[in-house]
Amino acid sequence: MDSLNENLKEVCVYDVLGNQLYKKEGIENKRMSIENLGVSNQVLFVKIILENGNGSSKKILF
Structure with a gap:
């Protein structure tokens, strides 16, 4: 995930049932990846x- 202007603060990943699969807080960087x-x-x-x-949500096929 990339941000052009602002640092990322928090990233969460959910499945279609709403179960949280991943959460990362305090990133303080404009780029991160999930391994x-x-x-x-x-x-x-x-x-x-x-x-x-500010926040954004995206649907992806993984």
């Missing part, structure tokens, strides 16, 4: 919160 999530071939939702408080 070994342990899931495959399913739809996931990624929620990103920036340090300025």
Whole structure:
């Protein structure tokens, strides 16, 4: 995940049932990656919160 202007504050990954699969707080960087999530071939939702408080959610196929 990348941010052009703001540092990432928090990243969460959820499955389609709303179960939280991953959470990382205090990132304080404009880029991060998730290794070994342990899931495959399913739809996931990624929620990103920036340090300025703005957020975004994306649906991905992983």
